[in-house]
Amino acid sequence: MISFENVAYSYGGGELLSDMTLRLAPGSFHFLTGPSGAGKSTFLKLCYAELLPTAGHVSLFDREVRSLGRDDVAHMRRRVGVVHQDCQFLDHLPLAANVTLPLTVSQREIDGGDLGDLLAWVGLKHLADALPPSLSGGERQRAALARAIITDPEVILADEPTGNLDWEMSLRLLTLLVELNRMGKTIVVATHDLNLIRQAKAQIAARVLRISNRRLQLAGADL
Ligand SMILES: Nc1ncnc2c1ncn2[C@@H]1O[C@H](COP(=O)(O)OP(=O)(O)OP(=O)(O)O)[C@@H](O)[C@H]1O
Structure with missing residues (x-):
């Protein structure tokens, strides 16, 4: 699905990420950990071609990202759902319209029943008409997840999706991600x-990657 071969990334100073080699198999579930500033968000941006590696090769669905034109990138992005750390919304649009935005911009539509099912699945059907500023942190995160999966992507990348949530809400979000993985989606959190x-x-065969000293390590079973 996504592979890194000796990938490095630098924002201009020294290398932030160095010599990373990895293959994310279809249907796998990976966590990505590491200290603040280690480069986790940067790693995810490399995974969806928001950034291009400064050395090495990243392939998305067997295509080298540097060879992709603008249309190819747009097409690839539909196959990758991203839940951003800050999950921004258009505040003047109701939640339902925000969730369907990825379809609207590519001039596609969703059946009303399917949208209702999706909102019910994330527990937000009763808030379909609510405006984003009135939503709680947990509701925003679940809306961001619904928006990320509305295009039925094969891969879901989530950047600190439980960052500001209490434990109960974190578990609720984790349950949704586990269910998506059981449906066959490839997940990186x-x-x-x-x-x-x-x-x-305890629930699934998740692997844990850790960014440490610019390198990617597979964490041991102690976690
Ligand atoms: N656009 C940018 N230009 C220059 N430096 C950047 C840019 N984006 C991020 N950085 C720097 O790169 C480093 C890694 O940032 P990144 O957000 O990838 O880390 P992170 O592991 O996700 O951090 P956190 O856990 O705090 O979210 C940080 O030092 C950050 O300041």
């Missing part, structure tokens, strides 16, 4: 929350 990782590992 960047998180600081080791308890969340332990909880997930």
